[in-house]
Amino acid sequence: MHSQRLSELGIELPPVAAPVAAYVPAVRSGDHVYTSGQLPFVDGQLPATGKVGADVDPDQATELARIAALNAVAAAADLVGLDNIEQVVKVNGFVASAQDFGGQPGVINGASTVLQEIFADAGVHARAxxxxxxxxxxxxxxxxxxxxxxD
Structure with missing residues (x-):
C-alpha cells in the first residue's frame, strides 16, 4: 500500500545513510519506531551546507527537509518494512538558522508535506x-x- 503510493508519486526511498557516530539509524520499541536524526544526504553528500537565511535559501532548505524526511522513512522502513508503518506520530525538525531567521515551520513543512503525500491521513503528525x-x-x-x- 505505501510502496504502491511511492511508485505513484515517483519517489524512490534512498539507501539508509550510514551513521556518522555511535548510534543506529532506527530502533523499534513496542509498536513504535524511533529514527535517529537524519541529514539530507543524497548519494552520501550534503547538497548544501550552512545557515538557513544566510548561506541557504529557505526554499532550498524546505527541499532539504523533504530529503531528510525521506531518509528517516528509509531508516524506519529498513527496520520494519514500509508497508508495516501504520502512522507517522511525531516529527522533530531542526533548522540551522541565521540570526533573526524565524521561518523554521515553513522549512520543516518540506518534511511534513512529503510524509502526508506518502502516508495520506496516516502521515498527519505532531511536530516540532x-x-x-x-x-x-x-x-x-x-x-x-x-x-x-x-505487530
Whole structure:
C-alpha cells in the first residue's frame, strides 16, 4: 500500500545513510519506531551546507527537509518494512538558522508535506520545528520521526 503510493508519486526511498557516530539509524520499541536524526544526504553528500537565511535559501532548505524526511522513512522502513508503518506520530525538525531567521515551520513543512503525500491521513503528525545554532557536518536541516507500526 505505501510502496504502491511511492511508485505513484515517483519517489524512490534512498539507501539508509550510514551513521556518522555511535548510534543506529532506527530502533523499534513496542509498536513504535524511533529514527535517529537524519541529514539530507543524497548519494552520501550534503547538497548544501550552512545557515538557513544566510548561506541557504529557505526554499532550498524546505527541499532539504523533504530529503531528510525521506531518509528517516528509509531508516524506519529498513527496520520494519514500509508497508508495516501504520502512522507517522511525531516529527522533530531542526533548522540551522541565521540570526533573526524565524521561518523554521515553513522549512520543516518540506518534511511534513512529503510524509502526508506518502502516508495520506496516516502521515498527519505532531511536530516540532526548532531553530538551532549548528547541526552536524554544517547541515542546514535535520529530521527525525516516530512511527507506529503493525505487530
Amino acid at each position: 520545528a526548532v531553530g538551532v545554532a549548528e547541526l552536524p557536518m554544517n547541515s542546514p536541516v535535520e529530521v527525525d520521526i516516530v512511527v507506529r507500526v503493525r
